[in-house]
Amino acid sequence: MSVEKTNSHLPGVKCSVNTCYYHAEGNYCNAEKIQIKPMNAQSVQETDCGTFEKK
Template sequence: MEKTDDYLPGVKCVVSSCYYNMQGNYCTAEKIEIQSPKAQDIQETDCATFIKF
């Protein structure tokens, strides 16, 4: 997945250890994928786009 020079509007990311994180809590991935398909609440979801910085 490509890293862009701009951020995804409407997406807030507070994971400072992610490669796609931009100062100000923004995400610079060209798109994001949220997992798990069978999630029933917020604790069962995560960002599959995450790459450790």
């Protein structure tokens, strides 16, 4: 999934992963869109940010 980095935050999305390319000050996400996976997750512990890209 190709995702652009923007100069604005995704409304309602907080991200505390400061090693992510899209992480912004204040724990915001500056990706144009995000992907949460996997499809058949049954709990929050099974979910994952598919948009994560290491800085």
